[in-house]
Structure formats: structure tokens, C-alpha cells
Amino acid sequence: MVSKICTGNYSAAYGSMRSRVRTVAAYPITPQTFIVEHISEFVNNGEMDCEYIEVESEHSAMSACVSASASGVRTFTATSSQGLALMHEILPIASGMRLPVVMAVVNRAIASPINIWVEHNDIMPERDSGWMQVFCDNNQEVLDMVLQAYRIAEDRRVSLPMTVCLDAFILSHTVEPVDLIEQADADRFVPRYKPTGPILDPDDVNAVGVFTPPDYVMECRWQTDKAMRSAVEVIGEVNAAFAKQFGRDHGGLIDPYMVDDADAVLITMGTASSTAHEVVDDMRAEGKKVGLVKLRFWRPYPMTEMRAIAEKVKAVGVFDRAVSFGVGGPSFIEFKSAVFGIDLPVLNFIGGLGGRDVSLADIRYMYDKLLDAAKTGEVRRDVTWVGTRGVSQ
């Protein structure tokens, strides 16, 4: 085992190398830039046997990945924020063609105002793109999930693209000790790439992506929907296989902590989870029954798991680092839809936008409100903006 101090960006780049990616097409954007720089170095040092395409935009990056993948080659890319928005048109094409492209997304605020710090509003418009999306909480998880992503995405039952999300700067630029998986171990975990569907091959004439009239499209959509539902099972299997081989269990769709006997739980995505974890420990020491649900997979969404939690606890809080304007946080909206018909207070907290710190005190404030709601069973205000000047403390 080689443990090294490295950034989340290094983890992502390293993961793509260890997964034996053969084509990378990417374009730099803060805070993702180091990923493309690291990959360029791996390639130029002969450590990574890969065609690195220095495309002129993210739109072309995703286009080149789609076509390379459709030609039967394992591909990787990475982007963030504005770059992801520019790719938007091509994302559903990757999933519609059932191509297992893997992409690291360093979540950064979307303009305007232009800002380079963490926020999840960049990826929310991609919710319905047909991509699986996992949010990471530390740099080890970033590396491990890149490897897992290929196994999940390339599984015959799934055959869908996947993003591995990491919070801007908090992970992308912060160093942590990471077990840098060795090639032989990675090879045992990520099998050689075998395309699951028809590909573009000079020796076997196929067409990929033709114009399709109404007679046939519904069935394509149904198959993609089915694949996304099948992914639930595959994600569990891959996580178990990974835990068995590497001794690290990151959880499946969710990673619950102290939930079983909790009165109130908070749902978080990305690095706010670590902060909340600490608050749970502090408050448990004070005898307060609080728990945490780290929402790892945004797609497929843990419908069943969330219902089970709602049936167990007295109040649920959802922390969103994003907002659907005029309504509330996207994760909150999703949770409410998942637990439809189960009667309990569900509070939404919006915070940490544009890179604003989410402090221990912020999280404690959320838990205090949740414990109140658990006691009274009454909901006063659904959506609370946390740490917003002129609005809240």
C-alpha cells in the first residue's frame, strides 16, 4: 500500500490512470485544471498509455469522449461549473447511446455572479441527463469511486455514464493521505474494457446515433430508465466487492451514521457530511439523539432507503448547497417526493453557496431546529437559508 498526501484532483487523475483509460479529452477550468495537468504529465512521462486530446472546449471534450467511447475505447474527462454547462447538450447523448464515459466534476458555483468556489448548482441541471452521479466526501473516496465508476458504468445491466463529484477546493485543492492503489490491484478490480453494445468498428458495420422517429424513441427511454434502476443493485455489488478487496466500505447509495435510534437526522451531500459527522459526535456526547445521512448517489436516487429512514425518525433536515429558485433545495424536493405519504417534519436548509463556509455552528443550528421539530412534530418554515446576511444568522 502506497499512502501519499495528495489533493482530490490528483486522486481523480490517478484513478483514471489506474483504470487504464485509453482516451482523455478535457479542457481546463478552475478548480478542475490540475486534473488535466496531472493526466498530461502521466501521459508525457509514459506512465499512462493514453491518447490525450487537448480539445478547444468542453463541448468538444464531451463530444470526443462520446465518439471514442462509441468506438469501443475507455474514456475519461473532467470539468466544473461553466465547463459542465457548455457540455450540457452532449451529456444526454452519452447516456442515450448507453456509453460508459466517466467524468470527474469539481462542483463550483455557476455564474452569475462569477465565482470559483464550491456550490452544487452546476450539476443540478444535469439531474435528468441520464448520468449516474456520486458525491464524494474525501480524497480517498474520489480515487476509489473513479475505479468503482468504471465497474458500475460498464456493467451490462447498466451501461450508463457516470460523474464522480468533488467539492471545489475543499477536496480539489486540499491534501489528505490517500492510499494510492497499485496497478496490479486496480487491474484485479477494474476488468479490461469490453463494450456492452454495438460499436463503431471498421470490421463490423454499425450505425450509432441515427435519426429516430416516434415509433422507436419511447422504448429507448424505457431502457435507459430501466438501466438507471438496475444501477441500484450494481452499485451495492460493486461497493461490496471493493470493500472486500480494499477494506474500505464507502456505503452504497447512502452512508448512514447514527440513524437507527435517532430522533432527528440531517441529509448532506459532499464535504458538508464530514462537518456534520463531527457535530453528530459532539451532540451525541451531550445525549442528543441526532444522526446523519450522507447522500452519496444523486442518481440513481435512494428512493427506498430514504423511505426507510423517514419511517424510523421523528424529523428530517435536508441540507442543500444548491437552490431551485422560488422552491427550495433540489435534494429537499427529491426527498419529499421519495417520502410522499409519510407524515413527518422535513426542514430544508440552504447554505454554503458560492463557497461560503458551512461551520460546525451552522450545522448545530440545523440540528437544534430539527430536535425542536421532532419534539413538537410541527413544521414552521420549510426552507431556511443559513448564514445569509440580512436573512438569517
Next chain:
Amino acid sequence: MKLKDLPDEELFTRGHTACAGCGAAIAVRNLMKVLGPNTMVVNPACCLLIFGATYPYLAWKVPFHHVAFENTAACATGMSRAMKVLGKDETLIMGIAGDGGTADIGIQALSGAAERNENMLYVMYDNEAYMNTGIQRSGSTPFGAWTTTTPVGKVKAGKSNFKKDMPLIMMAHNVPYVATASVGHIQDFIRKFEKAKSMKGFRYIQVFTPCPTGWRHDTAKTVEIAKLAVDTGMWTLYESENGKVTISKKPKMTPVAEYLKPQGRFRHMSEEDVKSLQDWVMKKWEADEKYAQCRQ
């Protein structure tokens, strides 16, 4: 290769749904005969996609790929690099797009791929408007032409800008091969595709392909009109091979009015507008000739 020596085998077969007299269909049928079966095709949104590849039918007898509208060169890049990885880089990767998909929305990806000297042949079939969406103007539409977005109105009629000089833009990228061709000069067309096929790196051919539906001309006159474009100087046939520019055919300098006459899209043009176009043609030819002289 002579026209009569082209293989009988059709790699872009009958049964496609192009309009009668479609210049693009003539170009694709013939260029595929030259390029042969070891070719893979990327094709964006445009008429050709619809008339050649609407599920469950396919006119193409080679691997065919469509992704979106503006990314032909980027997709061809992905395919080309993938073939390199797989050790199949003897296969020719051809991106083929319309003038809109090339000169307008696709120019960024095209410029990027050219600058990187990606190993591909990029073909623009130039029917001088967005035909698939119903004849809207493009950067490649000539001055004066009626389109549905340059309609003949009471205060303005036809396109007020001149045609974008894409071949020149591509030559400025210093790629191995740039050529213009025409369905009116099929022998020259065959020679240029043969040459492109024999080379490596980034190659660009822009083919002049009249569109009877959009240009409002007799469906039997596609080839005749394509010839007139060359004779009048509206379309220069030339090529640039590793930077050396050669004029393929000198225009006769037939008055531009002869070219405009059989096409409904120019019918409304005033004498003054015809003169502006004639002046533009004279200047363009002069510039093309000088350019060829200084790139020897």
C-alpha cells in the same frame, strides 16, 4: 481514377430520401466510391443525416455515427484517436457536414481539430443555407440570395452580407490538404478525393452542391448550375497541398447574371445588387489568383 472506373458498388445506396436533383446526394454517392469501404463516417444534424440515416433505414454501407450539430470535427477526433488506440488507424475517418454545421456553429470544433492536425478528412457539402430546417441563411449563403430568414420584403430583400471564405480560413490553419470541389466537375472531384485519401493528418474538402429545393431551380439543372458557378467565378476550384496552392480551373468570367438567372433565390435582385455581386466576384478571383501565386 476515371469516372468510368469508379466501382459499381454503392457505399451510399439508393433508397435514401433526398429531394430530386440533390447535389449533396450526388457528392456523397461519388465520394464514397472513391474513399471505399475502409471508411467511418461522422455526420451532424443536416439534410444528409435525415435522408441517409433515419431509423430503421440506413443508406450507408460503412460505420455511421451521428452525435449533434456543431461537433463533427470533435467527434471525428474521438473516433480517429480511438482507432489509433485500437491499432486500426488505416481506417479513414470522415466528418461530413453542411455549410451551417461547418462555417457557422461548427467552426470552433473544426478549427480546433485542424490546428491539432487530427488525422481525418473533413468534408463540407456547401448548399449555401440551412436546408434541413427550411432554407435559412448561413455564413456561406451568397450576397443577395433569398432565404426564409433573408426574405424579400418591402424595405430589405435577400442576404446583405457576402459569402464566408471557408477554404481560405482552412488554408490559414496550415493543414496538409485543403481543396474545393464541385459536383459539376466530377473528374476534378474524384482526383481531389483520391489525393485526400492518400494523405495523413487533417484534410478539408469543400464541395459545391446545388440544392434545387432551396435555390429554386429546375431539378435537372444541378450540374449545369454547379458548372456556371465555376465559369462565373462564384466558386473557385483550387487546392492547397502542404501549403502549395494550385488553381484547378480558371473561370471564364461569364457574367454573374448568367448564374443568377436560372435560380429563383436571386430573382428579386436589383441591377445594383447584381453589380455589387459582380464586383465581389472580380475581387475574389483576383485575390484567389494572387494567393495561389504567393503560395508556391
